[in-house]
Amino acid sequence: MDYDVLILGGGIIGCAVAYELSKYSLNIALIEKDYDIADDVALINSAVVYDGSECDDTLMAKLEMIGNEMFDELSERLKVPFKRQGSLIVAEDEVSEEKVNEIYKRGIELGVKNIRILDKNQVYELEPNLNLKVLKAVYSPNTGVVCPYDLALAYGEIAFDNGVNFRLEEEVLDIQKITKGFRVITNKNKFTCKMVINTTPGQNYSIDSTEKSYKDKRNLSFFLLEKDCRFNYNNTIFTIKDSAENVRIIPTVPGNIILALNTEEPVGYENTLKEFNSFLGQIDENKINAFYQWPYYKDTIIIDESLIDKGYIKVIGKHYGQVTMTPSIGKMVCETIISNINCKLKKDFIDKRREVYNFRELSNEDRNQLIKVNKKYGNIICVCQNITEGEIIDAIRRPLGARTVEGIKRRTGATFGNCKGAHCFNKIVSILGRETNKRPTEIVNDLRNSNILKSRIKEFQK
Ligand SMILES: Cc1cc2nc3c(=O)[nH]c(=O)nc-3n(C[C@H](O)[C@H](O)[C@H](O)COP(=O)(O)OP(=O)(O)OC[C@H]3O[C@@H](n4cnc5c(N)ncnc54)[C@H](O)[C@@H]3O)c2cc1C
Structure with a gap:
């Protein structure tokens, strides 16, 4: 078998499941079709962490309530901005x-x-x-606000550091049942695995019997x-x-x-x-x-375990409170998996996100210290938000680093100021090209074929 567990989809739910399972002695991969994880998480920098009272579906309300109660400890541990503001x-x-x-x-x-x-x-x-x-x-x-993208990144980065293999830019085409486990077919590979967790909303593969449509x-x-x-x-x-x-x-x-x-x-x-x-x-x-x-x-989220005897779990549905429910869904799916597969808690699991500098929040003294060590922290790229070249390079080099302009924006906050990137967009493209060894014309904004520069105005022969 190539893997013990394959997680399909690198949204916030897939990343949370990867994080929870990375605590165990399992060989895990996560397959995501886009260049980056959590690309679909609402872009705006706050999501409401509901407490369940607003929700008229009792099951969803309970998932929200359980998730909500986990947020203080979780955000502190994963260093994710969270505020309980009522x-x-x-x-x-x-x-x-x-x-x-x-x-x-x-x-x-x-x-x-x-x-x-x-x-x-x-x-x-x-x-x-x-x-x-x-x-x-x-x-x-009880209600709070959290940065949902940052939460998804934190889950993903820790899972990555603890051995989960993130296969980005790879699209799942089908899942087939084989004698002992599954064959997952992507546009690049065929993998075998013992268990599959499918978090790709709306996707239907050979193994699925029902077509899911989003009604609400x-x-x-x-x-x-x-x-x-x-x-x-x-x-x-x-x-x-x-x-x-x-x-x-x-x-x-x-x-x-x-x-x-x-x-x-x-x-x-x-x-x-x-x-x-x-x-x-x-x-x-x-x-x-x-x-x-x-x-x-406002669908009901279903954790479909009807094929768990065969090793298949599917998280179905889309709901306005899904970020709130994520910690509880991640834990529930993980518990089901570990009770169906032979594994142990890892002794060397590191429950910590690698730290990066946030120039805006440092004192002038600390900024000067940092610039002495690395001059790139003295080069402001996004003037509106005070984001330095050093931070943009960190965003590219950190675990599961950014490969797109959108990835840089979301990780650092660059371009979100008053000028909306007019001043820094091109500079970010150049840094991305330099750091990833690509031409500026190959750099994409977000999705495949979203290249920012079409071609050079003039090409010179050497
Ligand atoms: C406007 C808006 C506001 C919201 N506000 C809140 C809020 O205030 N509070 C709250 O709690 N929640 C909120 N939510 C809910 C929450 O942001 C989303 O429901 C949640 O991000 C969904 O996460 P997911 O992992 O289930 O799905 P997705 O993020 O959709 O992840 C699925 C992943 O699977 C990948 N994928 C799909 N098909 C394939 C394939 N064939 N092969 C490989 N990969 C594939 C996709 O690229 C994607 O990355 C809001 C949602 C929206 C849209």
């Missing part, structure tokens, strides 16, 4: 007041700790800048506002109007604000702006750093 689910009219009462009742029945109903005055005490009509709200101190799909349109926008909130705020539209306001880990509009169909930039202008008062468009529209799912 949430308010606000009722603006009598219909939504009824819903707020239901959410509170459901939360109590589920066993969510310390949630309470607040009246209008108590809400304004917590959020003096809230420009909404408020009747009442459910308050939860809505749309999220969101603005990422600059830190110095005039809005200032302490909690994540949700409205639950009876109409098809809901609004959420999320103060992110680094201190920006996300304004998100949840609608049935994509509504575009202008309509999103109009909605928020009428809702919160005039937004200064110069303070909008980015606008995204993304499909938003």
Whole structure:
């Protein structure tokens, strides 16, 4: 057998499973079709860590609740930015007041700790800048925000350092049952293995009997506002109007604000702006750093173990709280695997992420020390975000290092400033080319064929 376990898909779930299984004496590989892991994790730098009370599906709510409780210890251990900042689910009219009462009742029945109903005055005490009509709200101190991409990277990097073989740019084409285990066919190889964990949503292979379609799909349109926008909130705020539209306001880990509009169909930039202008008062468009529209799912996540006797587990479904559930799903899948395969805990497992310098957060004294050791930390590449050449090189050279401009952006924060990369984009392409021994024309933004430079203007013969 080539491997004991093959994990298909390097999203946040695949990386979490790889991390949990890398604690055991197993020969593991993870296969991901893209250039980088966790490429699909929502790009914006904060995800809400829900506590289960907002969720009307009891199973999903429990997975959220268990995941939520794991976040303090996990984020501390993996050095992932996480902030427990609380949430308010606000009722603006009598219909939504009824819903707020239901959410509170459901939360109590589920066993969510310390949630309470607040009246209008108590809400304004917590959020003096809230420009909404408020009747009442459910308050939860448990809700948090995390950098989801960083969490996925941390899982992946530790798994990599503990021996998991990450096979990037390799697409799984089929999974076949063989006498003892499986044959996994990719566009590059054929592997045999004892067990398969399939986390590639929507993919159906010979072994699968059901076609999965995503039914509960809505749309999220969101603005990422600059830190110095005039809005200032302490909690994540949700409205639950009876109409098809809901609004959420999320103060992110680094201190920006996300304004998100949840609608049935994509509504575009202008309509999103109009909605928020009428809702919160005039937004200064110069303070909008980015606008995204993304499909938003509310399926039930199923950990399908119906073929576990044969050695196959499939994680099916897409859900808006999947980042929250990831620590619990990772552990559950791992427990099922280790109870079905002969393995032991490794004695030499290193539960630590390799550290990198974050120039922005260092004191001037530490910066000078660092520059004395390596001058590349004295060369600022992204002027808006103060990201140095040294950090970009670290992002390329660290375990599972960046191979795309998007990978650099997400690992370092470069290009996310006011100029949106106008100043540093080309410099990043050059550094990537130099460090990976490729021509600038070969460097891609993100996916295959997303090359940034088409060709040189002039070619000279030597
Ligand atoms: C707009 C938006 C906002 C969200 N906000 C939140 C939030 O606030 N809180 C929260 O908890 N969650 C949130 N989520 C949910 C969460 O980000 C996603 O559900 C989660 O990232 C999905 O992870 P995954 O690993 O299951 O799937 P994916 O990230 O889709 O990973 C699957 C991987 O498999 C790879 N793959 C697919 N097919 C193949 C193949 N044939 N061969 C090899 N590889 C393959 C893909 O390239 C991908 O990398 C949000 C999601 C969205 C879209």
